[in-house]
Amino acid sequence: MTDARFAGIDWAQDSHAICVIDAAGEPLERLVVAHTKAGIGKAVGVLRRHGVAGVGIERSDGPLVVGLLAAGLEVFVMPPSRVKSLRGRYGSAGNKDDRFDAYMLADVVRTDRRRLTPLRPDTAATTSLRTLVRARADLVQHRVALVNQLRAHLLTVLPGVVGLFCELTSPISRAFLTAFPTQDAVDALTVEELTGWLAGQRYRKRPPEVLLARLQDAPTGVTGPAGTALAGVTTAYLTAATGLIEQINALETQIAQALAEHPDGAIFTSLPRAGTVRAARLLAEIGDARGRHPTPAALAGLAGVTPSTRQSGQVRMVAFRWSVNKQLRGAVCDFAADSRHANPWAADLYAQARARGHRHPHAVRILARAWLTIIWKLWTTGTPYNPDQHNALQKLLTQTP
Template structure:
């Protein structure tokens, strides 16, 4: 019996491979051959996906460092807004334990801020107040030195990751602006360059890949799936999709509502119907895909003066 045909309904990779090969043998004429994207898109995809992976590592390392500091020195977490910011990493590298910062005064902290090009709006006195008013850690004295060494190690690794992310971001921002399709996506409200690059590398530059806006919306995971059998009908969340494309499209949609009155109106009306923020942004993303797909197919940048929905709202 073929591995894909079983009364038990078991699932395996050989069974899936057999089924796909059999479908291609019998119904291959129903499928369109895939066309590869250009070399420029491939190169940009490597950079974008590599950066996304580094961002995930940065978040994991920052959470680990934050959790470690909360246990024995909460003040180091409280003094600056983000533990993975350059100034915060420089601080915990220089002062990895409460004892190392015991003699830290306002003048010494001010000198440290100048040396590390701190550009925040808080004065040395305010930052020192945050440090001193934070709760006391619960670590035993015997653990403090060892924990401080681990803090320095994590800060060093995290600092390198942050630096490489910034380096890749500059390269991506430059490269996406050189591509015609990149400029199309960047023309949308609050698309930015990084988000535009994330959308572009998943969208590609082969127009025939997506037959309609509905096809693209399904691939991006911003429209639900309908299950119907007899009199039974249900609409559920779409799990099977390009998850990277969904994250990029939804991120753009969320940003766009702060600049586009049309996008803000769709989001506000969705929230008014009782939808959560995440659901409302997916609804907005679905609306933007109609506009994005048309602009992409026409090789044209976004123009609010011909956007029918935006014009109706402004009228």
């Protein structure tokens, strides 16, 4: 292809540097376009006019990538970490320069195209589900951090409430802190008053006498005017945590609806202990572009559940794989770790790995790799998981004790 042309785009928040090169690597056109509808349209027009055979870019999503794919252009994604290491090919300085990076991305597509995998976009349903799942995960992290702050605050101000009920985020814990926000209010409680309040909350898990004894045996918090003032801090933390919990619940409702409507939803909800959010997370991170993972090994490698092997001469090293899709690894390992509580085959594989001396995270990755072989088969054939057709599981179940 002596007349082939290639392009590289250095993506930025407000503008994008573009470089088009010929088959010999000589620049044909350079330009910078704004990150606007008109700018993206101009970029697509330039690339189509040159008839580029491939476009190198550092990210896989966003309006610019959507525009490139809609125009029928073949896009190759190179993460910033790879781009940083590639700069050494073109000089020793390694300095960041938008115009140079755009040229370098184009030249790498020109020279290494056979080693690169074109971007295979997921459907809009999967992309939307991924956004919902990741947004929920972000809010959960914020909730955990905020509840930890609330717990640390209460250990000083109102220690008896910490551990009184199952969790500080539970409705009964939040209701109690709203009704009795100070140490003085807690100290004034009688068995009769607590019994009436618990009845109003329809709480029957523990007797009022037991709860009151725990409150009275706990260290005394801050009393008097200082306690009243600090109750405002308690209320602030509580209000913020309640808001996060409500938004998480709202996202989970959306996730459940999106998962139920997704063509691949039944595949992932059929997995043991997958539930709704976990199944949605697996689906969202694996995606529905079948061509992206041509083999189970390709999927396992991207998920980082296979070791990285390095060999030089007589030296062979097997190490943890760092350069992976961390979101996918988190989803797969979370599922695998819990699946062993519901699936005897998974429990047996995990136990074998632990017996060989592997620590829990390593044993989970071994189990995750085995699960991905099954998930890949289900995913490529569009078939839900059926334990009766899982040969390894059935063989284990029929073994004589």
